[in-house]
Every structure is written in C-alpha cells, then in structure tokens.
Amino acid sequence: MKNTRVLTEGALLASLFAILLVITTYVPLLGMITVWALPLPFVVYTYRRGLKAGLLLWVVAFFLAFIIGGLVTIPTAFMFGSGGIIVGELYRRKLSGFGVLIGAGLVYTLNALLLFLGLVLIIGENPMQMAIDLTREQMELAQSTLGSFGQSGDQLEQAFELIDNLVYLAPVMIVGIGITLGLITKLISYLLLKRLGHKVSPLPPFREWSFPKAFLWYYLIILILAMVGAEEGTTMFMVIWNLFPLLEIIIAIQGFAVMFYYFYQKKVTTVVPVLILIGAILVPPLLYIVRIIGIIDLGFDLRKRISDQKK
Numbered sequence: 604m605k606n607t608r609v610l611t612e613g614a615l616l617a618s619l620f621a622i623l624l625v626i627t628t629y630v631p632l633l634g635m636i637t638v639w640a641l642p643l644p645f646v647v648y649t650y651r652r653g654l655k656a657g658l659l660l661w662v663v664a665f666f667l668a669f670i671i672g673g674l675v676t677i678p679t680a681f682m683f684g685s686g687g688i689i690v691g692e693l694y695r696r697k698l699s700g701f702g703v704l705i706g707a708g709l710v711y712t713l714n715a716l717l718l719f720l721g722l723v724l725i726i727g728e729n730p731m732q733m734a735i736d737l738t739r740e741q742m743e744l745a746q747s748t749l750g751s752f753g754q755s756g757d758q759l760e761q762a763f764e765l766i767d768n769l770v771y772l773a774p775v776m777i778v779g780i781g782i783t784l785g786l787i788t789k790l791i792s793y794l795l796l797k798r799l800g801h802k803v804s805p806l807p808p809f810r811e812w813s814f815p816k817a818f819l820w821y822y823l824i825i826l827i828l829a830m831v832g833a834e835e836g837t838t839m840f841m842v843i844w845n846l847f848p849l850l851e852i853i854i855a856i857q858g859f860a861v862m863f864y865y866f867y868q869k870k871v872t873t874v875v876p877v878l879i880l881i882g883a884i885l886v887p888p889l890l891y892i893v894r895i896i897g898i899i900d901l902g903f904d905l906r907k908r909i910s911d912q913k914k
Contacts, residue, residue, distance in 0.1 A: 616644035621667045645687025646792040650695045657688040682714040700806035704789045712781025775845040810863035819901040822850040858897030864906050
C-alpha cells in the first residue's frame with residue numbers, strides 16, 4: 604500500500620514537471636514564470652520519499668524532457684532536477700537555511716559550468732566570445748550611424764574596451780548564475796514546503812548574515828594584486844578580473860547587513876536601511892562607504908560592539 608502511494612505521488616509529480624516543462628518551452632511569456640517552478644516536484648518528492656526516490660524521478664524526467672523537446676530540453680531537466688533533488692535532500696537532513704542555500708548554489712554553479720563547457724564542445728567556440736563579437740558589431744554599427752549624422756562616436760571607445768574584457772568574466776558570471784538560481788530555488792521551496800505543513804529552516808534575517816573572516820584577507824590580497832596590476836590575458840589577470848568584483852559584492856553584502864543590524868537595534872523602521880540600500884546601488888560612490896563598514900565588521904566584529912553599546 605505504501606509503495607502504491609509512493610508511485611502514485613511520483614507519477615503525479617512527474618506529470619506536473621512535464622506540464623511545467625511544456626509551458627516553459629513553448630509559451631515564452633508564461634514560461635518565464637514556470638521555469639522557476641521546475642525544481643519543485645523534485646524538492647517535494649525527495650524531501651518526502653528520500654534521495655533514491657528523487658533520483659528515480661530525475662531519470663523519468665529525462666525521458667519526459669526528450670519526448671517534449673528532444674535533446675534541447677534535456678539540459679533543463681538535468682539542471683533543475685539536480686537542483687531540486689539537492690534542496691529537497693538538504694531540507695530532509697534538517698540543514699540550516701544557509702546550508703541549503705550553499706548546497707543549491709554549488710550544484711547550480713556546477714551545472715552552469717557543465718552547460719558552458721558543453722556549448723564550447725558542441726559549437727567549437729566560446730559562447731561568451733560569440734556574444735561579445737555580436738555586441739561589438741552592433742555598437743560599431745551604432746558608431747558609424749552617429750558618424751553619418753556628424754556626431755562623434757568617441758564616447759563608445761570605453762564601452763568597446765569594457766565589452767572586450769567581458770570574455771574574462773565567464774567564471775564569475777557562472778558563479779553568479781549558480782548563486783541566483785540556488786537562492787530562488789531555496790526561497791520558493793521553503794514557501795512550498797511550509798505551505799504543505801513541513802518544518803523547514805528559513806534563511807536567517809538579513810541583519811544576521813555574515814561571511815567568514817577569511818573573506819577579508821581574500822579581498823585585501825586581491826585588492827593589492829589589482830593595484831599592482833597584471834598583464835592582460837595572463838592567468839593572474841583572469842583571477843583578479845573575476846575574484847575582485849565577486850569579493851566586492853560579498854564585502855558590500857556584509858556592510859549592508861551591519862546597517863540593517865544597526866537600525867534593528869535602534870528600533871528604526873526597516874524602510875530606512877532599505878532606502879539606503881537602494882540609494883547605494885543607484886549612487887555607486889556610496890558603496891565605498893558600505894564596503895568600509897563591511898571590512899570593519901569582518902575585521903573587528905562591529906555588530907558585537909553595537910550590541911554591547913545597547914547593553
């Protein structure tokens with residue numbers, strides 16, 4: 604009887620995945636919404652029935668994906684199926700909200716890397732370079748158009764230089780995609796499992812977010828290397844070009860978390876730090892102040908000092 608229930612639930616969730624995949628593949632506008640629900644059948648089934656059941660559903664999903672869209676849709680089943688299984692299994696093991704987020708971010712990052720390498724092998728070229736070349740062609744066309752109207756296109760030169768350097772950002776973009784997908788899957792899965800009556804760990808409040816102190820040393824080392832400089836195209840150049848913006852984002856998040864913590868301790872409405880966050884994003888120089896706050900917090904545990912002052 605129990606096995607019958609398990610199989611029935613698996614069949615229903617497999618059907619749900621198939622419906623979501625059809626909409627995602629063939630209904631563009633609605634598909635932009637349903638794509639985020641693709642991992643949910645795997646999350647629920649793995650959480651309720653275990654890892655083996657989740658993997659079995661994943662195998663079924665491959666066959667369904669092939670029937671629905673051929674080889675083109677199999678990477679979608681692979682990526683979102685594995686992401687959903689990991690999230691469901693980590694929730695089942697009662698990991699913290701951060702633990703689930705890290706696990707989801709890692710598996711999606713690995714999936715994005717495999718997809719990128721697969722595209723390189725299939726088309727024989729770097730897809731990032733192809734996108735850059737296409738963008739550059741469009742901008743050169745715009746530059747020639749401006750010249751025909753008697754206007755200078757010199758202001759586009761910096762944009763050309765930035766676009767040419769984007770090819771070195773493939774690793775950090777892959778990590779960014781992985782973390783973003785992991786975060787969205789984690790949040791949606793939490794809401795769904797909570798709605799179904801399961802006890803799962805949420806992410807801690809943003810004011811309590813904190814990265815290991817080691818990130819401060821990573822940031823300072825990369826900052827020094829960036830100031831020294833490296834020859835374009837070298838391994839060191841690629842390391843700096845990828846790690847520096849990623850570490851700047853991490854330090855900024857640390858700083859914003861301190862701000863939220865400070866206003867929380869002062870019992871100020873959350874609207875104030877939210878407005879500051881938006882302002883800092885719109886006015887980049889303000890981010891320098893936020894990063895300084897993040898550096899101080901990592902180095903000297905600023906939040907503990909704020910808490911002690913309140914006492």
